[in-house]
Amino acid sequence: MTPEQIRELYDFNAWANQRAFDACAALTPEQFTRDLGSSFPSVRDTLAHIVAGEWIWLLLWLNRPRTAGMVQTYSSKFTDLASIRAGWDEVERERRDFLAGLTAADLDRVIEYQSLRVDRRFAYPLRQMLQHIVNHSTYHRGQLTTLLRQLGAQPCATDFLYYFDWLSGHREG
């Protein structure tokens, strides 16, 4: 993948997250935090996991310190949709700057790191990590849609192709 294709993938991810956030705005506070037994119990927890996942990997790419327990502390401040949106906006802004300067050589750079969950070190080329996290957010947006439907709320389509149709104005917003 080229840096341009990576940026395109992250533009899609930003669009999809915004749509997912919008779809959650119709929920009552009780629905937003109701335990529905998903991987992360509620809509709130699923959104927090998406944002925290994007955040903790960005820290790695920016070579900033990461410690076990950070994710939990970071996620615990997400009490409502407004705080989640604000948290994600910050991640998106920093990541956009990071991606703007990305070169083909950067994508091949192998980053080694200490896992925050198990006592192991892992290493991946930056390209694979960048792909992983968009795939990760897509996966959890799927879970979010299931939860929204189970709550009787209206989910919204975040298909990859729908994004390009939306960009070219083929379909209504």
Next chain:
Amino acid sequence: MSPDEFCVLFEYDAWANHRLLDAAAALTPEQFTRDLGSSFPSVRDTLAHIMFGQWIWLERWNDRSPKSFPSAADFPDLASLRKRCAEIEADLLAFVRGLTPERIAEVAEYKTLTAGTFSAPLQYTLQHLVNHGTYHRGQVTTMLRQLGAKSVSTDLSLFYRERGAAASAR
């Protein structure tokens, strides 16, 4: 993206689907088809939808635009679904392994089931299909948990790690 990169992505897609099908094997037939109110009601329906997505895009890439999906009800149990999945996966991987850079860049028209005619470079439809599978795999995981079954990670990072380990063991 290069043909090789697409091969790896579709190998990931197949790996993830296998892991999910294995996890679904723990369900009773009733759990497998229980309506849990997801986009496609049950685990069975969601797994079938992932597979139908693969099928319909393969058809479109071969210049055919089907008018409807098959029915998930044609797959009453995991064994019948798994069998069809394996066939479609083989066709899909064969198609992806035959890709060239020129073909990936080609723009093709296709008809959707309800929204009319669209066109897109093959590259975008390929990326779409993998993203689509991932999205619905997330839904299957939610349902497996709600049914009290054990779920399984299908993270792309885990796939890369296992693939890397397998390559260095050879």
